[in-house]
Structures are given as structure tokens and as C-alpha cells.
Amino acid sequence: MPTMNLTQTMVMGLIQVVAVLILIFVMVPLLTFAERKVIGYIQVRLGATRTAGGHVGITGALNRGMWAMGKVPMLSILRGLPVFVADILKLILKEDIIPAKAERSVFTLAPIISVLAAFGVFSAIAFYPGALFTFPARFPIVGGLPFMGFISDVNVGVLYILALSSVGVYGIVLGAWASNSKYPLLGGLRSAAQIISYEVPLTLSLLTPVLLAGSLNFKDLSVRLSTGADMHWLAIFPLFVGFFVYTTCGFAETNRTPFDLPEAETELVAGFHTEYSGMKFGFFYLAEYTNMIVVSCFASAFFLGGYYLLPFGLQRFIPASVPFLGQPSILFFFLKVFTILFAFLWVRATVPRYRYDQLMDVGWKYLLPLTLVNLFAAALIRFAF
């Protein structure tokens, strides 16, 4: 990598931050659209179809094409795609109500904390371990510099991400408390208990790959785990258990079914965000979906092979000389991210919701001992073999 002066560093940083923000702002609405559609199809209905784009744009062309082929365009999965634009517009344009008895400053601060914590995590996530492309020399300032697949290469990236993602719960708890209302208060209490309980097994389950690969750097860790450099073949087992525990805790951390107690709509109306409206609610929503993406990125990078095709050190059986399959690719990374995001939606459509005490049982009585045993097994494999 060519050395950069201060201006170049700042401009490159800005470009990459904006690129990641754009990625988030594209993925989150697409994820909500995917949620409508995936759950719709699982539930023998069509999901959003009404906002079909009429006769213009991509969906318009698709619809016309289907009519031309003599088919009713009802089943076009892209029908209803403009709904996400409408969603965003609605959230932005809606009246922003602060309840009269709410604690105004905290009420406003809470969604900001949530969303900042969720976004901040992305600064240490690597979507690709190297340069994606190099800016041509004719560009001012950044000419000749590589565009990396990550914002910053923090050597304790995993620690940073874990620390920052636990800050998000403050947003929920403060927002719930500041609403000065009963249902949000209950939701906030549930959320505090839940996220703190699941933080422990989540962190411990992430220690398994950290221990096995011996790195805290996001991309190094991911690369070592998939290529299996100096990893014993037995490491597959603790990694597999770790993956199971991590995804379970990930569902709990992001308040998704079957752990969606803080916002259980049939019990607590809307849980912690009952009193929120407009873009403040939108921020909570954005934070939840961003967290889903974060969890998926983590699971993808550490347990499913990240930038390589095969996980758990199996990649070493495909020599690097094989084109595409043997090489790291951003496509593999996102393929796995989308698979896990799909699982989020799938689970939501399938299972009921836990009760508060049962949720605590699952966290403390099953997941925590399981991760501790697993961590011990990982340590044994690392140092005994």
C-alpha cells in the first residue's frame, strides 16, 4: 500500500465511511422489503404488491413484460419494491410527537445512541480482506490509492465491536424510561435483562474462534478460520457449537423472534418504542435492522468462512490456484450474510415467542454452560494438539 499524506488519509476515510453508510442505507430498506416478501410467501400470501411502480421504472417494465407474456404480474417478486421508498418517506415526513410527560432530552437522545452504536460497529467490520479496486491516477487527491474492503484495520477489532454493540441497549433502556409510560417501561426492563444476559454467552461464543485462530483482528481472524492455518481438524466441533450459540444469542441481541420480548406486540403493544413516532421510531427500526446485518456479518466472517467458500478450516482442501473458488471474494461474504438474514426472517415466520422467565432460563441455564464447556474444549484443542 502506498503511504498516504494526511489529506489523502482523511479523504479516503470519508469516501469509505460514505460507502459503508450507503451500503447500510440500501441494505436496511431492502431487508424490510425482503421481510415482507419472505414472510408473505411463507404465509401463503404475496406480501407487499400494491405499490407496484405503476408503469415506470424497473417494476413497471417487469409488469408490462409479464402482461405481454400473458401472465398476471401478481407473482413478480419485485412488485411492491417501491414500498421501501414509501416507508422511508413516511417515517421522515410523519409528525414527530414527544409525549407531554416524557423526559424530552433523554427521549431524543435514546434513538441516537441506538443508531450510532449500530453504525459505529461497521467501522471495524471488513467486507473484504484487501483492496477492492484502485482509484485511477487521474482522480484528484485519491488517484492511485486502493479502495479497501474495510474502513479501518483495528487490531483489536472484535473487542471494539463487542464493546460498541453493547452500548445499543442504553438507547432502548433510556428511551423506554424517558417515555414515562407503562408499556415502554416493561419493555425496557425486559430488554435490559435480556441483552445483558445474552451478552455473556455471545461474547464467550466469540472467544472460541478468537482462541482457535489467535487473533482479535476482524479480517485476520476470518481468514485464519477459513483457511485453517495451524488449526487442528478437531477445531471444527467447538466452532460448530460456537456458531449455534452465537446465532441463538444474535437473535436475542437483536430482539428478533423467538426472543422479541422487548417489543412483543401482543403483550406490550409495541414495547419500548410504544411512544415513539416519526423518524425517532425510524432510528430504532434502523438500529434493529442494522444490528441484524452486523450479527450476520459476524456469523459469516467467523463461523461460515467469511471471504472464502468453505468454513471451519476446510478451505485448505481447495488450493489457492483454483480460480474463483480458491480465492477470497466479497461475493462469498455477502452470500453468507444474506443466508443468515434469510434465516432471521424464516425463524420469525415459524416459531412462537418465549416467556420472560423461560428466556432467562435459556440464556443462563443452557447457553452459558454450553459456551463455557465449548470454550474449554477449544482451549484443549488449541494447546493439547
Add this chain to the structure above:
Amino acid sequence: MFKNEEMEINLGPQHPSTHGVLRVKLHLDGETVTKCTPIIGYLHRGVEKICENQTYFQGQVWTDRMDYVASISNNLGWAEGVEKLFGIEVPRRAKYIRTMLTEQNRLASHLLWLATHALDIGAMTVFLYAFREREYLLDLFEAFCGARLTTTAFRIGGLREDLPPGFIKSAQAFQDRFLPCIDEYEELLTENRIWKKRTVGVAKLNAEDCIALGVTGPVLRAAGVPYDIRKAFPNAAYAEMDFEIPTRPEADTYARYLVRLAEMRQSHRIIQQCIEGLPEGPVMAKIPKILRSEVNEVYHPIEAPKGELGYYFVGEKGGTMPYRMHVRAPSFVNLQALSKMTEGRLLADVIAAIGTLDVVLGEIDR
């Protein structure tokens, strides 16, 4: 410095899972319910008083608006109660058609219960699966009487008209596809670990308490008491039908779920027998244009999907309207059990208990 006090919270009347306008006043200690008081009356229209000011023919329309998800059962109770008051004998074909429609309506009601109960507990897909089948049943009702919900399906003395052409064929088509649908719901719920965790041992109400509180229907049968009006005091054509009364000994939410699902299979069986054994003949008895009663009183119970639905009529000499009409609404009586079921349990169990009692507020408030 710190106070430790119970929180009083109003669950409803506008709440996603109180099935209408039920308001439950809860005292919460953390998430534990210490006191639970159902407050009703938001939907009160004075149906009983209105019916005392209308002729026996007109009154039936109001029964649709009581338990609006099982209006045909309500119609049956009214029609048979009035027929008992005047000693009218209904033709056999009409009895069969009434039985068939009532059972189809029981299916529709149980499907709605399954849908909302599962949704309350968080399983949202079952909701739409159950509504898919219920739609088909509502189409059948629409074909029969022109209305999907407020049916006013029967007339005193029989039926206004015979079945429309093609009705039996559509009903049979539903019969053929319905059993696999029940299996589909069971696949999603019966062995689902989370579903079992949320329902097994939750909102228990044993047989003694059920009887002391007057609770009837699937809740009583799930406590092991095989009391079903269709067997105990057969009305319509139930005496000629071959069916069983499913019971469970556990008396919890899960047992009620299993009992209701088994009841759906039994209803399916009864409908099949009605379709196959449907006799020929008239559907309307000869009755006078104006019914004038003697001094007389009648209590007529039927097995509605929610439990024992009773109609009580008092006739006055020469009157064309009931002197007094009273409805023993199963939801109203069953709702009494809510406090007993939920006190000392968690907030989420209140939601499960409301769902498992299968209350309809139109019937409670009348």
C-alpha cells in the same frame, strides 16, 4: 429513597390481544401479576332488552351480533328455543342442514381461536393458515344465506330455503382438503418446543374450579369432564350423529389446544355424516304467520364453540314478543376464570389465558 410499589396497568380496552374491547386491570409486581380484574361492558348494546321489544321472528337478527364469529350457533339456539316455546316440530332435512352449518361454524370459530391464540403467543404463520380455511367456510355461509358473518341463517320452524345448488359439492370439497390442513397446524405447533413451553402448565383450571365457576365448553373438557350438550341434551340432529367428546386430564392451555383441535376433527366427522345422510323432504314446518305465546318459560341450551349457550324465554299470554329473554353466554361465564388462572403468574400468561378462554366480547357485553 427508593419506593417499591406495584404497578397498575390497563391491558385494553385498546390492546392488540384482548380480542376486542376487553379491559383487564392488572397489578404487576415486576412481571408477576398479583391481581387481575377483567372489566367489561364496552360493547353493551342491550340485546336482551331489545329482543323483548321485537317479535320472535325479528329477534334472531340480534343473536348474530353476540358471538359474531359463531353466529350460526347463536341462530340455532334462538330458533330452537323459540320452537321449544311454541312446540314446533322441525322437518328432518332442516335439522340435518342446521347441524351441518352449525358444525361448519364451529370449525370457523375454532379456526379463528387457533389463529388469534397462536398469534398472541407469537406464532404468526398459523394465523394466516387458519384464516385461509376460514375464508372457504365463510364463502359457504355466503352461498347459503348471503352473509359471511351476520348470517341469520335459520327461520323459526326450519329454514327459509333449501341449500343452494352446488352447496353440497363445495362443502365436500372443503371436507376433502381440511384434514391435511389440521395436520399442517399441528406440525407447526403441537411438538414445537417453544409452543409447549408457553402452554404446558399455563393457566391451569381444574375440574372442581371449572364447575364452581360454571365454566363450560373446551375449557371444561380439557379438565377431564366429558360434558357436551350435543351428547348430554341432544338438539338438532346430533342424536343421530356418531361422534366422540374429546377430553384431556391436564387442564392447562396445551390441553385446551389439543381438545379444540380434536373437536375440529370431530366436527369434520359430523359434517361428513350430514352430507352423506342428508334426507329428502321439506325444510320448513307449517307455522302460523304470527306466533302468540301462552304463559310459559323455556330454557334451551346448545353447545356453542365456546361452551354452553343457553336461551331463556318467558312468554306472556297472547304476546308476540318475549316477556323476558336472557342469554347464558359462555364467554361471559368463562371469563370469570381469568383471575383464577392468572394471579401469581407472569404477564405473558395473561395473554395466553385470554387466548385459551376464547372469549368474544360481543357475547360478553351483549
